[in-house]
Amino acid sequence: MGAELIRMTAAELGSAIAAGQVSAVQAAEAYLDRVALAEPEVNAFLHVDRETTLAQARAVDERRAAGEDLGPLAGVPVAHKDVFTTTDMPTTAASRILEGYRPPYDATVTARLREAGLVVLGKTNMDEFAMGSSTENSAFGPTRNPWDASRVPGGSSGGSSAAVAAFEAPLATGTDTGGSIRQPAAVCGLVGAKPTYGGSSRYGLIAFASSLDTPGPFARNVLDAALLQEAFSGHDPRDSTSIDAPVPPVAEAARRADVAGLRVGVVKELSGEGYQAGVLTRFQESVELLESMGAKVVEVSCPSFDTALAAYYLIAPSECSSNLARFDAMRYGLRTGDDGTRSAEEVMALTRAEGFGPEVKRRIILGTYALSSGYYDAYYGSAQQVRTLIKRDFEAAFEGVDVLVSPTAPTTAFPLGERTGDPMAMYLADLCTIPTNLAGNAALSVPCGLAPEDGLPVGLQVMAPAMADDRAYRVGAAVEAALRDRSGADFLSGSPYAV
Amino acid sequence: MSAITRDEVAHLARLSRLALNEDELDHLAAQLDEIISAVAKVQQAAEGDIPPSSHALPLANVHRPDEARPGLTPEQALAAAPAVEDQRFRVPQILGEEE
Numbered sequence: 001m002g003a004e005l006i007r008m009t010a011a012e013l014g015s016a017i018a019a020g021q022v023s024a025v026q027a028a029e030a031y032l033d034r035v036a037l038a039e040p041e042v043n044a045f046l047h048v049d050r051e052t053t054l055a056q057a058r059a060v061d062e063r064r065a066a067g068e069d070l071g072p073l074a075g076v077p078v079a080h081k082d083v084f085t086t087t088d089m090p091t092t093a094a095s096r097i098l099e100g101y102r103p104p105y106d107a108t109v110t111a112r113l114r115e116a117g118l119v120v121l122g123k124t125n126m127d128e129f130a131m132g133s134s135t136e137n138s139a140f141g142p143t144r145n146p147w148d149a150s151r152v153p154g155g156s157s158g159g160s161s162a163a164v165a166a167f168e169a170p171l172a173t174g175t176d177t178g179g180s181i182r183q184p185a186a187v188c189g190l191v192g193a194k195p196t197y198g199g200s201s202r203y204g205l206i207a208f209a210s211s212l213d214t215p216g217p218f219a220r221n222v223l224d225a226a227l228l229q230e231a232f233s234g235h236d237p238r239d240s241t242s243i244d245a246p247v248p249p250v251a252e253a254a255r256r257a258d259v260a261g262l263r264v265g266v267v268k269e270l271s272g273e274g275y276q277a278g279v280l281t282r283f284q285e286s287v288e289l290l291e292s293m294g295a296k297v298v299e300v301s302c303p304s305f306d307t308a309l310a311a312y313y314l315i316a317p318s319e320c321s322s323n324l325a326r327f328d329a330m331r332y333g334l335r336t337g338d339d340g341t342r343s344a345e346e347v348m349a350l351t352r353a354e355g356f357g358p359e360v361k362r363r364i365i366l367g368t369y370a371l372s373s374g375y376y377d378a379y380y381g382s383a384q385q386v387r388t389l390i391k392r393d394f395e396a397a398f399e400g401v402d403v404l405v406s407p408t409a410p411t412t413a414f415p416l417g418e419r420t421g422d423p424m425a426m427y428l429a430d431l432c433t434i435p436t437n438l439a440g441n442a443a444l445s446v447p448c449g450l451a452p453e454d455g456l457p458v459g460l461q462v463m464a465p466a467m468a469d470d471r472a473y474r475v476g477a478a479v480e481a482a483l484r485d486r487s488g489a490d491f492l493s494g495s496p497y498a499v
Numbered sequence: 500m501s502a503i504t505r506d507e508v509a510h511l512a513r514l515s516r517l518a519l520n521e522d523e524l525d526h527l528a529a530q531l532d533e534i535i536s537a538v539a540k541v542q543q544a545a546e547g548d549i550p551p552s553s554h555a556l557p558l559a560n561v562h563r564p565d566e567a568r569p570g571l572t573p574e575q576a577l578a579a580a581p582a583v584e585d586q587r588f589r590v591p592q593i594l595g596e597e598e
Contacts, residue, residue: 381545441555
């Protein structure tokens with residue numbers, strides 16, 4: 001029965017639980033057993049606690065038995081990126097400075113999924129404070145890609161992507177600041193979405209770059225991702241940048257899955273030199289597929305996208321240098337060197353030097369430089385102007401097309417250790433995803449095949465205007481259905497971890 | 500673009516309260532120089548009269564109603580503190596001898 005439960009989609013599992021064919025406890029047990037089996041190789045989780053998970057599952061079964069009206073995912077397990085606060089599990093952001101930290105409150109995302117009856121399997125590994133594209137910046141060891149254990153699972157939400165791809169969880173949460181959901185989803189063969197900025201709440205999310213950070217879903221198919229996104233989205237008075245408007249109908253769009261008459265723009269700047277040949281091959285095929293399904297495809301130019309990566313690596317470090325000032329060794333987290341002779345300032349500097357890893361230090365220093373008097377206008381100021389140009393490029397493009405498409409990442413999953421010594425090479429992994437974060441609109445990555453040269457997953461990125469997330473889901477679902485019809489199997493059935 | 504010196508990195512580390520060691524300072528000076536040279540292209544792209552965007556949404560100040568709401572208890576607030584004394588956060592000496 002275990003394998004049968006794990007093979008189900010989250011939507012099917014939720015229906016089976018609602019119909020009384022399966023209990024939430026049985027679903028949790030099946031997944032906990034699977035976690036125990038896969039973790040020695042994959043290392044997707046930072047924290048798993050069987051008893052806490054089973055207690056949550058029992059509570060959901062009791063709520064249902066008491067006649068409570070629960071949502072479509074009630075009883076379905078979920079894994080949370082370790083950047084969302086949870087009162088019943090530690091929250092570390094994969095940093096030594098927060099090792100063992102127990103937050104006093106739940107993030108809105110975790111609270112809403114609790115309320116909807118989802119059962120938390122554990123907290124997943126990530127790049128420290130979500131800074132990275134490979135999960136190698138975790139203070140607690142790297143996560144491995146279930147398709148090929150010698151390769152990275154992407155990042156920063158690489159624990160979440162690896163957990164779902166290894167069938168250790170049907171669903172997972174992540175955060176996307178420059179591509180940290182879409183890129184790991186692409187390289188692990190999953191669906192991952194970055195909702196419209198302000199569509200999902202940042203309350204209780206440990207901040208990296210507040211004007212960019214966006215919580216979003218991971219799933220093995222488009223409908224499951226849509227159901228998860230709907231379950232945690234919507235206005236939150238505790239987040240001042242939360243949008244007070246109805247949640248885009250993403251589940252309905254995922255079921256509709258039709259692109260007839262839809263105008264699709266191929267972004268000229270997100271292609272060409274520096275892109276892996278097999279990625280471009282699969283991307284081109286999916287564009288032709290969309291055309292064959294009745295979409296109207298045109299090429300669109302967004303010239304300022306060429307400067308997006310540069311602007312991002314000024315804006316994100318600037319915001320991070322300010323946000324991470326809160327780790328001061330005074331109120332929570334690590335404190336070292338407090339021997340009675342040192343001042344608070346000295347203790348603070350020693351604690352931060354010991355508690356933060358190399359990438360976090362690099363970005364704090366970079367951000368401090370970009371915000372320094374004398375350099376502010378030249379760096380942070382110019383980057384903010386580029387941000388305006390990128391928004392204008394999107395606005396102009398969406399006057400002529402309904403969605404934009406590109407590869408999600410320039411390459412498939414790269415080998416562990418390949419880019420750790422070269423920050424600029426690592427940063428290039430987010431080349432295609434960053435423009436959407438800077439403009440704040442919605443985007444989704446959906447698998448579009450395996451690269452012929454290495455047999456690894458390739459992602460198609462679909463970008464939509466702000467609060468039109470449903471358009472990206474519509475296109476993603478259409479591509480998913482067409483590829484399933486063509487191959488006769490679900491995408492992950494080709495993975496070594498297929499159940 | 501002028502190269503970033505080791506002394507500049509040491510100054511930035513002091514501003515950001517990071518007690519970096521000698522190796523880290525050397526390493527970061529070289530890396531920062533490479534990164535800054537790469538991202539400096541924003542200056543050419545941003546030439547002309549372009550308003551800056553600090554944010555994706557056109558939001559001004561957002562206020563909540565001024566109503567009392569339950570908050571954390573002192574026990575909850577202090578639960579993760581490195582050191583506690585008399586229901587307060589105990590911190591190292593803040594003022595120097597000369598102050």
